[in-house]
Amino acid sequence: MNFAGSTAKGVYKLRTGIPGFDEICLGGLPAGRTTLVSGTAGAGKSVFSAHFLAAGIVEYGEAGVYVTFEETPELVRQNLEGFGWGVAGWETDGSWQFIDASPDVINPAVVVGQFDFGALVARIERAVRLTGATRVVLDSIGTVFEHFDDDRSVRTELYRVASALRQLGVTALITIERPEEYGALSRHAVSQFVSDNVVILRNALDEERRRRTIEVLKFRGADHRKGEYPFSLLEGTGAVVLPLSSLLLEQGSASRRVPSGNHELDAMCGGGFYQDSLVLVSGPTGAGKTLLGCSFINGTPDDQRCLMLSFEEGREQIYRNASGWGFDFAALEAEGRFRLEGAYPELLGLEDHLINIARSIDDFKPNRVVVDSLSALERVASRKAYREFIIGLTSLLKDRRICTVFTAATSSAFGGSGDVVTHVSTITDAIILLRYVEFYGEIRRGMTVLKMRGSAHDPEIREFTIGRKGMAIGDSFQNINGILSGQVEVKELDEIERIKTLFIDVDLADEAR
Amino acid sequence: MSFVEIDLYVCGASTARSTTTMRNLANECSARYGTEYSINVIDVLRNPAIAERANIVATPTTVIRRPLPSLRLVGDLSVPTTSFGWPA
Numbered sequence: 168m169n170f171a172g173s174t175a176k177g178v179y180k181l182r183t184g185i186p187g188f189d190e191i192c193l194g195g196l197p198a199g200r201t202t203l204v205s206g207t208a209g210a211g212k213s214v215f216s217a218h219f220l221a222a223g224i225v226e227y228g229e230a231g232v233y234v235t236f237e238e239t240p241e242l243v244r245q246n247l248e249g250f251g252w253g254v255a256g257w258e259t260d261g262s263w264q265f266i267d268a269s270p271d272v273i274n275p276a277v278v279v280g281q282f283d284f285g286a287l288v289a290r291i292e293r294a295v296r297l298t299g300a301t302r303v304v305l306d307s308i309g310t311v312f313e314h315f316d317d318d319r320s321v322r323t324e325l326y327r328v329a330s331a332l333r334q335l336g337v338t339a340l341i342t343i344e345r346p347e348e349y350g351a352l353s354r355h356a357v358s359q360f361v362s363d364n365v366v367i368l369r370n371a372l373d374e375e376r377r378r379r380t381i382e383v384l385k386f387r388g389a390d391h392r393k394g395e396y397p398f399s400l401l402e403g404t405g406a407v408v409l410p411l412s413s414l415l416l417e418q419g420s421a422s423r424r425v426p427s428g429n430h431e432l433d434a435m436c437g438g439g440f441y442q443d444s445l446v447l448v449s450g451p452t453g454a455g456k457t458l459l460g461c462s463f464i465n466g467t468p469d470d471q472r473c474l475m476l477s478f479e480e481g482r483e484q485i486y487r488n489a490s491g492w493g494f495d496f497a498a499l500e501a502e503g504r505f506r507l508e509g510a511y512p513e514l515l516g517l518e519d520h521l522i523n524i525a526r527s528i529d530d531f532k533p534n535r536v537v538v539d540s541l542s543a544l545e546r547v548a549s550r551k552a553y554r555e556f557i558i559g560l561t562s563l564l565k566d567r568r569i570c571t572v573f574t575a576a577t578s579s580a581f582g583g584s585g586d587v588v589t590h591v592s593t594i595t596d597a598i599i600l601l602r603y604v605e606f607y608g609e610i611r612r613g614m615t616v617l618k619m620r621g622s623a624h625d626p627e628i629r630e631f632t633i634g635r636k637g638m639a640i641g642d643s644f645q646n647i648n649g650i651l652s653g654q655v656e657v658k659e660l661d662e663i664e665r666i667k668t669l670f671i672d673v674d675l676a677d678e679a680r
Numbered sequence: 681m682s683f684v685e686i687d688l689y690v691c692g693a694s695t696a697r698s699t700t701t702m703r704n705l706a707n708e709c710s711a712r713y714g715t716e717y718s719i720n721v722i723d724v725l726r727n728p729a730i731a732e733r734a735n736i737v738a739t740p741t742t743v744i745r746r747p748l749p750s751l752r753l754v755g756d757l758s759v760p761t762t763s764f765g766w767p768a
Contacts, residue, residue, distance in 0.1 A: 266732070267735050268735070268737045269735075271735075271752070274749060274750065274751070274752065275752075276738075276741070276752035276753065276754045277751075277752065277753050277754065278753075278754045278755050279753045279754065279755040279756075279757050279758075279759050280701075280704075280755030280756040280757050280758035280759050281697060281755055281756045281758060282738040282739065282740065282741075282754050282755045282756070283691060283697070283738065283739055284737060284738055284739075285690075285691025285692070285724055285725070285738075285739040286689055286691060286724040286728075286731045286736040286737055286738060286739045286741065287737045287738070289691065289724040289725055289728040289731060290724075290728050290731055290732050290736075292728065293728035293729065293732065294732075311737075315738065315754070324738075
């Protein structure tokens with residue numbers, strides 16, 4: 168068996184192999200003990216507990232016994248097929264054994280007096296002996312209470328089952344349904360027979376969106392992380408927990424600079440972005456955020472890879488726009504240096520998006536990432552879920568030392584800041600603001616580096632234009648105040664000076680190309 | 681009246697609960713069927729594989745196999761069983 172160490176009180180932990188779960192358990196489940204898994208209907212109890220057995224077989228070669236009280240083994244087998252678990256094959260090679268304790272719905276048993284669960288215990292003992300199982304799942308015992316209709320006897324008998332499991336030395340999960348997300352663990356007062364270790368799965372409505380979380384409520388005599396963590400059920404994978412790394416502030420930072428894809432912008436930032444920095448590009452719609460992101464992609468050094476996560480535009484649109492600016496993304500992609508992952512924000516919950524992003528990153532191993540845009544993701548989630556997503560995503564990127572450009576839309580066209588900026592700005596290392604500037608009846612574009620952690624940067628607000636070669640950054644705005652606040656105030660100039668400022672910066676920009 | 685075949689699953693053949701159930705069942709059967717019945721007692725501790733095949737969870741469980749449809753009774757038969765549809 169795989170033990171992840173012990174505590175002072177002698178409780179060993181058993182690594183479950185469920186992605187992320189062992190981290191919030193600080194090692195795994197208390198070994199040789201029974202843990203209660205409580206959750207509402209559809210919270211993922213069955214998949215979670217089945218994953219516990221599947222991971223035991225796949226990761227550690229540990230056999231498992233699955234006692235089903237609710238569905239027939241055929242149904243459980245079918246349900247688990249979708250997660251990529253070939254239960255039938257494992258049954259054949261003796262690593263997975265079902266115990267069918269599901270009620271006969273056509274011809275239900277009638278209770279006529281005192282009873283015990285001696286037969287169930289004998290069957291579990293036999294299955295554990297035959298397979299050498301170290302993991303046992305009982306799913307879900309709520310049904311037993313309804314079926315046998317005598318709560319007191321059932322409680323006593325389940326206590327007997329729990330002690331038998333303990334004597335067998337197996338690590339067991341017992342699932343039970345609870346009526347509400349917050350409140351009693353179940354309607355049957357099960358804490359009387361198994362209360363040492365409790366894990367809660369939730370599928371709560373949060374601002375009209377379902378949000379799955381997992382919480383280790385208690386491990387007797389052993390430590391674990393506190394609170395709710397995002398949790399997801401994925402096709403082909405099963406249960407996945409996001410431990411939301413707490414390492415964010417402990418990571419050292421590199422002093423290596425990487426090109427932003429625009430020489431003028433590199434100069435404004437004091438020599439490019441830092442390799443492991445998170446750069447937020449904020450601005451109103453159409454101001455050039457996606458362009459800046461695409462320049463960043465185009466500027467990927469020859470020996471590096473760039474991943475774009477697009478939540479606003481489709482592949483065709485991005486490639487078309489990019490070629491309009493003179494960037495050949497198809498060629499980059501063909502060289503294996505660029506990958507585009509697009510998804511509708513509404514398609515999945517943010518936890519699922521985050522898990523997919525983590526997979527893409529682990530698969531493609533990019534040196535730089537563009538996320539376009541955070542605002543698109545913000546609108547599909549509650550504040551809390553969004554905050555967790557941002558923390559999860561940024562810690563993931565920091566952990567991998569990936570230079571990332573996030574775009575975020577501000578709500579007003581001229582100045583002010585959107586919600587995204589206030590949410591994210593403390594986490595980011597650099598902030599670039601794009602703004603429209605009304606100037607003598609014209610709309611022009613301005614850009615400034617608002618923040619650049621650990622480096623000197625250009626404090627001026629520069630004008631930029633968008634043309635066939637992408638973004639051309641020119642001179643700073645002269646004689647104009649209040650661009651960032653949106654309250655633009657133009658100082659009077661004589662006409663010749665004004666015409667000069669209108670043309671010189673554009674000329675300079677062209678020369679600089 | 682057809683011959684009645686009964687399987688009785690108990691946990692330990694000589695426990696108080698098992699012997700009570702055997703006595704209750706035998707009384708019930710001889711009152712209803714005279715000698716036209718047989719009871720096959722299975723101790724799940726000695727034969728867990730048979731309990732596995734028959735999907736027995738609780739003990740004692742009385743399975744009236746014949747005549748069909750079969751009937752399952754869970755418990756020591758200590759409560760009045762008149763209303764539980766014993767085969768005629």
